[in-house]
Amino acid sequence: MKLLLKFLILILLVIAQVSFIPALPFPFFNINIIIIGLTIFLILNNLENSLVLGVLVGVFLDLHSFHFFGLNILSIATALILTYLFSAKFFTNRSVYSFVFLANITLFIFEFTRFLLIFLFIFFTQGTFYQEIIYTNYFTSLIYKFLFSIIITFISFYSINYYSKKMKSFFISVKKS
């Protein structure tokens, strides 16, 4: 039952990302709800479950994409693995800052991997480095993506904190003897 619910939420997220968000006015069409959702899931759960979900999301996104199949699967998986390493090594405290930072790291790795794979794909299939692969508003769009990621993760963090204890910060106190 819980698995079915997760799957339904996943489908809804994909539909929202593929069909609803792109139809929204500027700058709202830059929201990347999938990456934010997956980062929250990664922080609240574990890497294995997040990767399962990430691969499934990637399959659905790739089915809707005109780029080569596997682009989103690989980008999401890379982003989740590297974010996991960051969360395990550096951002171990469950503060809002680390939460926001991790979401933006995931977004950055996702965008970077995607860009790199498309670049390599064009190079190996068309044998050129010179094709213009960045569209006119690419950097503006990227800035908005990060901005929305910060806003949504902030809201998500406090919402999760309100309803659950999973994100509560904890401190090790030393008792004076």
Add this chain to the structure above:
Amino acid sequence: MKLFSKKIIILFISAVLIIILHYAGVLNIVENYALAILKPIEGTAFKSGNKIREAYVGDVDYGDLRIANEELKNKNNELLTQNIQLKILQDENEALRKQLEFYSQHNYSKLLANVISREGDYGADQIITIDKGLDDGIKTGQPIIAENGIIVGKIFLVENTLSYAYLITDKNCQIAASAINKKETIGITKGDLGLTIQMNFIPQTEIITKGDIIITSGLETAIPKGLIIGTVQEVKKETNDLFQSVIINPPLNLNTLAIVSIILN
């Protein structure tokens, strides 16, 4: 947790297997079924997003919106949902009526399609995804039509149940065009910054003025002559250049497309 645990390695192999099976065509049936199930929901989601965009950008008649708003205030949630559904149907009806009007005057074989997604990605500014594909007879190069014979894009990639098209304002979308003037000046249009269209390769000797209507020239096999591209907004003429170019204004808002048609032959 170990990074390369047994479960993660299995997951990695599964992901690679999915990609291989996709290219081998083994997953075609499953993929087509999944897309067929999702398409109607995606169409509705896209139209809902479009409604928000229209209200936000101000493409709707504010007088009507005020009245509609007054009416909506008096309704409960159930009626509100019904009203949104009706508004979407009304818009669909209006778009279909305009399309029908155009096709009743011409003998083209057409196919109606819903826009289910829009993408701006590497190398392209404006791409739309429509819910018809190879199975419906769509081929690359076919024109996308909106309202009364206005060309809004061109198909560049076709899959079994979906197709992708560049909007005419995308820099990758090139269309053979001609102006409605004395000499029927010909040229090639290309999208410009996702906002306007540029018509290039017009010889310096041609006289083209602001307000001239630009149509398709019919020099492309899949695109018939006479589809409206837009009106000339600005003429760019340098004495040293071999050719002159013009900026064309598309006649409708390409950001709110929801129902389009494709000319099949």
